[in-house]
Amino acid sequence: MxxxxxxxxxxxxxxxxxxxxxxxxxxxxxxxxxxxxxxxxxxxxATALPQAMQGELFLIHPLTTALFRPETFPRVRAYQTLALPEVQVAVPIYMAQAIWRNPVNGTHRAIQLIGFDTEAGAVSFPGLDALIPALKRPDTIAFDWKSRPEFGPVPALLAERGPFQVEIGHRMVEIVGTVALGASFGADGNAVMTETNFRRLVKNRDTSNIDLVALRLRPNADPLTVQKQLTALLPGDVTVVTHDQLVAWERNYWETATxxxxxxxxxxxxxxxxxxxxxxxxxxxxxxxxxxxxxxxxxxxxxxxxxxxxxxxxxxxxxxxxxxxxxxxxxxxxxxxxxxxxxxxxxxxxxxxxxxxxxxxxxxxxxxxxxxxxxxxxxxxxx
Amino acid sequence: MADHPVALSNVGFSFGEGALRRPVLRGLDLTVEPGEVVLLTGPSGSGKTTLLTLVGALRAMQQGSCVVLGQELLGAPESARVALRRRIGFIFQNHNLLGFLTARQNVAMALELHPDFGDEAARLGMAGEILGRVGLADFADVVPAKLSGGQRQRVAVARALVAGPGLILADEPTAALDRQSGRDVVDLMRGLAKDRGMPVLLVTHDPRILDVADRVVAMEDGRIVG
Structure with a gap:
């Protein structure tokens, strides 16, 4: 002292x-x-997207480095998982980046598109549930209000004029509302839509190839047991991961590969x-x-x-x-x-x-x- | 021999190595009696300051025997020398008080090393008391920067004496002071040392203070000449 x-x-x-x-x-x-x-x-x-997914298990291509740059695998893998009685729902998810045109000044910027069956309940972002009916209409999207401001003052415009048209990938789509997801280093902004609208927007994409599958299990199924069974069942072009592993997968990319x-x-x-x-x-x-x-x-x-x-x-x-x-x-x-x-x-x-x-x-x-x-x-x- | 607070016999000391080796002390003998005030004089380079650092256990001995307060210093380890230094009161040419402590705190620092002086309050009390003895009762809670040169040196004397050391070593304590302040400081030192029976070994050039000594020892070329 x-x-x-x-x-x-x-x-x-x-x-x-x-x-x-x-x-x-x-x-x-x-x-x-x-x-x-x-x-x-x-x-x-960077892990906001996998964090928001609600499945117990996921299918991902073993060569996928990060979700903003996924390797595709056959859509049929999603349905093969239904062979196990423990699997309740299998939701294929499409991801792609497209060019967004700023509705105010016309500047271009890449936006992450996420397409999936919004009614299946395997993926949910805050604010999405209320938009499900509106998103069923053709050429509609939900915009991530946490996207970077370079995409334009979308929430303000929505509040001012209600749903309005923007251009994504040279196609006019209607913004029906906003969800909360968050900009990441891989994607400056996000737009969420149904599978069908995704296909309309991304035309050069073979729809039989998907980027990710979210699986919901029956309430009393043990994810780790099902994971083992699925791994044995499915061919080597997919890896079965738990929710935590999916988040860790994404995190690992940013930690080690960059x-x-x-x-x-x-x-x-x-x-x-x-x-x-x-x-x-x-x-x-x-x-x-x-x-x-x-x-x-x-x-x-x-x-x-x-x-x-x-x-x-x-x-x-x-x-x-x-x-x-x-x-x-x-x-x-x-x-x-x-x-x-x-x-x-x-x-x-x-x-x-x-x-x-x-x-x-x-x-x-x-x-x-x-x-x-x-x-x-x-x-x-x-x- | 054992009764002498300081007993040196055949002490030799050199600086440098090889061809540059320069002896400063050659076969020196000196004893100080209990309670005796011994004054060392001599031209600069005569080795008196080196002698003082050896007696003060500030330097390692090279040859001969030097017994201070019962401790043989030839071959003594650093820890033994640190322990011996706690039983010696040092007064330097410059006061070397800690500028960020008050006079009282500076003096109390010397008591921190000895567990038997009680707690902080007791230490500060003792420090205040001895500051009164050197005539600085009113300046106890002042930092050194606000004291005159003579007052600072009196604080340094108080610090050297407060723990009741077995020996006091002083090196030109009056060199930086005017005539009157210097006189006051050595008188105080002598008075306090005599009261407590402490021997003093004092190195000086100053002819004005020769009369405080019981014995004056002159040195030249590393030897005692008278």
């Missing part, structure tokens, strides 16, 4: 230096929070290094400007270990004092960024603990490096 108190008194004496150190730690803290937040938001948003996970880890590391250098500079300057006093303490019989504790205590104090404003600022920034990017960004307790540990680690390393300067405090030079 005594070394910690001495460290605090020393830090407190130099206000300007203390504040620049706190600002440095806070900066590192915010940077790491933002990087980890973006990383997590990316994975959350440099995105690495980029955010690298960004966090950069923040930590910058913070460490700042803290090191402050601690080093504190020792260097008090060398005579430290040497005097050594001459008085304070051990080198006591002085090391003073330095580490100062590092720990800076970590704590920088973390508190850092986490507050990050929480605020998350709100601002979430509003601007529509990515699901929010403060989470477990991330807070991870960053707290990283910041303390960062300051400890800075302390250990600065500590070497203590060797220059030689009491024999004092006389």
């Amino acid at each position: 005594l070394p910690l108190r001495l460290a605090w008194r020393q830090l407190r004496a130099e206000r300007a230096r203390l504040f620049s150190a706190i600002a440095g730690v806070m900066f590192a803290c915010v940077l790491v929070f933002m990087q980890l937040g973006f990383r997590s938001a990316l994975f959350d948003s 440099p995105i996970g690495f980029i955010f880890a690298f960004g966090s590391l950069m923040g930590l290094i910058v913070g460490m250098v700042i803290v090191y500079q402050i601690l080093f300057a504190d020792i260097a400007s008090h060398l005579a006093e430290y040497a005097t303490l050594k001459a008085m019989g304070f051990s080198a270990g006591y002085l090391r504790l003073v330095v580490m205590g100062a590092a720990a104090i800076l970590a704590g004092l920088g973390f508190v404003p850092g986490i507050l600022a990050s929480t605020g920034l998350y709100r601002v960024v979430a509003k601007a990017t529509l990515l699901p960004l929010r403060m989470q307790a477990d991330r807070g603990f991870v960053v707290l540990a990283l910041i303390f680690g960062m300051c400890s390393i800075a302390g250990l490096l600065a500590m070497r300067k203590l060797r220059d405090a030689d009491p024999a030079d004092m006389f």
Whole structure:
């Protein structure tokens, strides 16, 4: 306790230096929070589509890397699963990207189309249920209001004039309402429609080939048992996965097959290094400007270990004092960024603990490096 | 021998290696009696400061025997030297007070090392008391930057003496002070040391303070000459 108190008194004496150190730690803290937040938001948003699917089991082509870029497989696989009495419904799902024309300024942008039997109850997005009757009409879609703003102010236009026409893939379709799904790094926006309307929109598509199948099981069926039975039953052009596995499949793509996970880890590391250098500079300057006093303490019989504790205590104090404003600022920034990017960004307790540990680690390393300067405090030079 | 707080015999010390080796102490003998104030003088380069760092256990011994407060320093490990330093009061040419602590807190730092001085309140109380003895009762809660040079050196004297050390080592304590302040500081030091029977080994160039000594020892070329 005594070394910690001495460290605090020393830090407190130099206000300007203390504040620049706190600002440095806070900066590192915010940077790491933002990087980890973006990383997590990316994975959350990338998996928004599989998250929203409600099946117990899914069929997917083993070579599919991610759902925005699926490999197709024969539609008949969906019906083959009905051979098992445990399978209640099998819903084929079509996915494709098409060009959307902004209804206000005419700019083009790729939109993710998702087509399936909306009445089967295997896939549902918030807001979809109310639109089911309207979506039965030819050339109708439901627009994802969480799509990026480049698609145009669709919700505002809907509120203003009611259902209206837009152009997707050189075909006029009617927007009958909105659902909530969320923009991801793979798709800037989404449109949901029935299977039939999907076929009308995507003409060059062989309808006997599908991208995904959602299976609903009878209430008392065990998904893992059925998964084994289906795997044995079906040919090798499909893989049977549970809901969690489907989400993990999508997440795995973003984590391993893209440099995105690495980029955010690298960004966090950069923040930590910058913070460490700042803290090191402050601690080093504190020792260097008090060398005579430290040497005097050594001459008085304070051990080198006591002085090391003073330095580490100062590092720990800076970590704590920088973390508190850092986490507050990050929480605020998350709100601002979430509003601007529509990515699901929010403060989470477990991330807070991870960053707290990283910041303390960062300051400890800075302390250990600065500590070497203590060797220059030689009491024999004092006389 | 064991009764002497400081007993040196045939102490030799050199700086540098090989061709650059430069001896500063050659076969030096010196003893300090209990309660005696010994003043070391001599031209610069005569080795008096090196002698003080050896007696203060701030440097490792090279040859000869140096027994301080019953501890043989030749071949003593760092831990033994740190333990011995806690029983010695040091007064430096510069006060070297911690700028971010008040005079009282600075003095109390010397008591932190000894568990038998009680808790924080007791330590601060003792520190205040000795500051009163050096005439700084009204300045106990002032930081060093707001004290004069003489006052700071008096705080340093209080810090060196507060824990009741077995020996006081002082290196040119008056060098940075004017005549009157310097006189006050050495008088205080002598008075407090005599009251408590503490021996003092004081290195100085300052001829104005020779009269505080019980014995003046002159050094030249690493030897005692008188």
